Amino acid sequence: MDAGICNIHHMPMQWYTVCGAAPLKKLIILMKKCVSIPVLLVGWLCWLCSCTSGNNDRVSAEKILNTPPYAGLTDSIQQFPKNQELYMQRAVLLSQNNLHELAMADYKKAWEIKPDEFVALKYVSNLMLVNKPEEAIRLLKESLAKWPANPDLHRRLGEIYTQTGENNKAMAQYDEWAQQDSMNFEVWYEKGVLLAQLNDTPAAIQAMEKSYQVQPLNYNGLALASLYAATLNPKVITICDELIRKDTSGILNDVLYLKGSYYSDTKQYDKAMQLFNECISRDWKFADAYIEKGIIFHDLKKIDSALKVFTMAATVANTNPDAWYWMARCYEEQGKKDLALVNYKRALAIDKRFDEAREGIRRVEK
Template sequence: MKQFLLFGLICLAACQSTTSNDDQALQKPPYAVWTDSIRQFPTHSNYFFERGKLFSQNNDSAHAVRDLEKALSMADEADYALVLSSFWLDHGQPDSARVVLGPSLARFPYNQLLRRNLLMSFYGEGRFDEAMKINDTALRYDSASSGNWYNRAMVQDAMKDSTAALRSLETAYRLDSGNATIAYELANRYADAGNATALSLCDRIIRRESKGQPKPDPFAIKGIYYANTGHPAEAVAAFDRAIAVDYTFLDAYLEKGILLYKQHKYAEALKVFDLSTSVDNTFADGYYWTARCQQQLGQLKDARLNYERAIAFDKHFTEAREALAKLDQADRK
């Protein structure tokens, strides 16, 4: 905790050392227009705010935090507090975010976006009890907010209360059935549980999206449901449909390949995983499962190479490291 605060102080000190409008960065596009406006109207907080957002978008943290802090010090606006607290959360400094959010929520207690950032400041630290208390308050202010119920499900999941999380998601969906994020999450839950409601919900999503650009997700979710309920042919067909809608949708390749692998159809599964890594040659999961198939087919040299590729693209891929170690151990015998 102390190291977060120390970093924040160092960052702010660095920012303060470059606050002059003579700073070269401020005179260059795309910031120069805002710098000129600030020079002409130095009491207009929104000019600092807009320039700060621009710096943030371009990953210039020192200038961004300086301008965002300046804007908030000039005018206690909810939008200013929201962007600045989001900046601190994105940079792994929840304490700094809470310093911003406390006074702003006292002034804007009904602002659910500010309250969500406060919740996330605790959630990101694994302080789920405190995050839940924030959500309790949010629901007291607005129990008809689908976002509040979605956030509740997220925290309940983290607290290993999947039953309560499902109920919260169902409430969120009843309040806002048109929200794609909520609909997909709920459908996934049903599919994982083998609940046939997943199919009707996915069909509803597909009908709604048919008027625009179709997405592969509902077809893949149907595939997961079929795979979990012992209908492999229907599952493969659903995964193929997802890939046809979007050939870059890697989850569909992964789910299809794993299903074939579990059926001991290693050669067929290998073709699927080969396709996935041709679509994205940095896809660590694709290389890992390619290696699993090759190992089953006795192609141990190729399997070793693909385990190494999986690790190269995901340094924290524990399963790939363990599989490679077992291959090495077998070679030494």
């Protein structure tokens, strides 16, 4: 039973003894007349439940910690109770086995023995796993006071603020980090990601440009190229070509896709089709490339060709809602409303927020 929830209608028999052996009817009358009695009863019952639950939890924890694979580390901890490394080893092992509540006690002990940056980050991750973001934030602030130059601490605090919906605090955190270390490409990247999530695309582009300028890498370059492509900025071609020249991490297909998307959105269909075909030849399961290729055929009013490509997209990725949606569009334009309805419904079943598919259903059902 939860220590914070007690049901007075399920009082055990010993309660009557606690209340002076009063008969049940008399007890009910007393409870109606005096507010303090039910308050005391509920409080006492909650305390009893808490004690029982706490005892059971301690017994269960001791049993787990004294059986393999934790028993050896537990014995060592008993012999060397000030050894931080032993607590960390057991905490990591417990975490690997999804015993995060038990691991939390070991991370806390390791932190108390010797606070350091590595332990702080591990402890913070554990606190988030057990849904204690407030404690994680407090620990990160305490850690940043000790190690203000640690980028991982800054990043983690910003991430947690974002996860908990405190976007203003997250932005303030990234701004503070940037003031301390303006030449750290990560701070600008993280800030750019947050700004993109907040739909402030111009500011996101500025942050990503700064990140890429400081340290041109594949992942921040790809993020910047995506923002350029979304805003039809021709700079996407330049940065994609740079990424292609130095590609060593297998991002080439994503870069080709971005270039193709830009050419498609700017009606340069021949260049776009060439790039989407290259994507598919490199990875025949690249569903997005099929879909973009099909959209080009659709825009060119080549509905039969578009339908064949969308059907292939649904074949290689049958959980892609866009594939089914565009198949439905083609069937609707061919006057095949029954097939259109089936495919609109498939798209909506995969993505419940697919408003265009929902509108398509309403349209063909009229």
